[in-house]
Amino acid sequence: MPTPFPVSLILLPGFSLFALGAVRSVFTAANEVNGEVLYKITQYAVEGPQVLAQCGIALTAVPLEQLNLQQNGFLMIIGDERVDESITGIVSKRLQSQFNQIYNDSGWIIGACGAGSQVLAECGFLEGYRAAIHWQILADAVKRYPSTIFTPSLFEIDRNRISAGAGAAVLDLLLHWLGLRHGSTFAAEVAAILGVDRLRSSDERQPVPASAQPALGSARLKEALELMAANLAEPLQAEDIAQLVGVSRRQLERLFRQHLDTFPSRYYLELRLKHARRQLKQTTQSILQVGLACGFTSGPHFSTTYRNFFGYTPREERARHTMPQIHTKNSEEDIQ
CATH class of the missing domain: 3.40.50.880 (Class I glutamine amidotransferase (GATase) domain)
Known part of the structure; x- marks a missing residue:
């Protein structure tokens, strides 16, 4: 054989x-x-x-x-x-x-x-x-x-x-x-x-996803999204983002409403919270460490904001995703 x-x-x-x-x-x-x-x-x-x-x-x-x-x-x-x-x-x-x-x-x-x-x-x-x-x-x-x-x-x-x-x-x-x-x-x-x-x-x-496609047709919106993604731990102010991409704050808000049907602050918060959720699922960092790494000033601030957005606390999130365990052999396995 x-x-x-x-x-x-x-x-x-x-x-x-x-x-x-x-x-x-x-x-x-x-x-x-x-x-x-x-x-x-x-x-x-x-x-x-x-x-x-x-x-x-x-x-x-x-x-x-x-x-x-x-x-x-x-x-x-x-x-x-x-x-x-x-x-x-x-x-x-x-x-x-x-x-x-x-x-x-x-x-x-x-x-x-x-x-x-x-x-x-x-x-x-x-x-x-x-x-x-x-x-x-x-x-x-x-x-x-x-x-x-x-x-x-x-x-x-x-x-x-x-x-x-x-x-x-x-x-x-x-x-x-x-x-x-x-x-x-x-x-x-x-x-x-x-x-x-x-x-x-x-x-x-x-x-x-449709929500990500408009950035391809708007260079300034794309730059704004990239700035947000690169600055999760220390969130930028909307005025700073607008200045960095070369538009006024009002123009920036118009771009977000036109292409993403939301406001810059709301999009930025959602981005930080979704990143925090991935960290809670994928890492062993403490809840406070995750919150600080995603731009929240304290544990209570992070917990309250997270619960208001997702409907449960960071602690409950971690409990929901760390209990299931599936173990496979840790040696070579023939697949039949």
């Missing part, structure tokens, strides 16, 4: 559980179609033997420090919207040490979905390659990594580098990749097992 092709999945903190499920389901179905274990998955956690998904569910996995890549295989980094700089540094250091000799080997497939492409770019593994990345960080990635051709496409397959944008795009990516590797009939059988009746092509763009 041929040796199964190793699949190494690196789960970034706050990764998409949906994306992970899609990846594992594709390879499980591929094994079913093949009739024997064709692909063998091991999943790795960046920090310690456990990692928290974006939805608050914890999974156990092999610590990243134990990653020991062979001479060929499939590596994919699974993230969601954004990656903490410290996490990027940890993954980059480990991958660069592992791939120092072999990462350009034609036997290796190196991939990412969501914000995982940011990590690959930081490692230098995407220089001169086309790549997809989560639409929320596309603009920033284009600026930060000019040697990588980031696109708004659902996914990209460029030689031995593969990448997907947000959510379900990784399913389309892997089914197309299986078609290239094993033939279209094999990929169609895998798709049938998964109940997929239409594959989206790589030239389709990632769907972007």
Whole structure:
């Protein structure tokens, strides 16, 4: 029996559980179609033997420090919207040490979905390659990594580098990749097992929420949104934002009402609160630390504002998302 092709999945903190499920389901179905274990998955956690998904569910996995890549295989980094700089540094250091000799080997497939492409770019593994990345960080990635051709496409397959944008795009990516590797009939059988009746092509763009689209048509509004996103811990005043983007405060309010049907202050508050919610779900920072990092002056101020917006307190939010635990084996697992 041929040796199964190793699949190494690196789960970034706050990764998409949906994306992970899609990846594992594709390879499980591929094994079913093949009739024997064709692909063998091991999943790795960046920090310690456990990692928290974006939805608050914890999974156990092999610590990243134990990653020991062979001479060929499939590596994919699974993230969601954004990656903490410290996490990027940890993954980059480990991958660069592992791939120092072999990462350009034609036997290796190196991939990412969501914000995982940011990590690959930081490692230098995407220089001169086309790549997809989560639409929320596309603009920033284009600026930060000019040697990588980031696109708004659902996914990209460029030689031995593969990448997907947000959510379900990784399913389309892997089914197309299986078609290239094993033939279209094999990929169609895998798709049938998964109940997929239409594959989206790589030239389709990632769907972007209507609330985020107007910024593409208004340079000043786009600048204002970027300023807000970059200044969550120390929120800017509306007058300062207006001055920085070159409009009056009244003009800024008109732009927000016209394109987003809200006021700058309301949008900014919602942005900070949603970021706080992600931090409560994905990190172990204290509630006070989260509040201060999102621009609230005290614990009570943060708690009251959070409850008024979401209907429950930060403490209740954390309790709702840290109790569920799903544990998987922390050693290599054959998927049958």
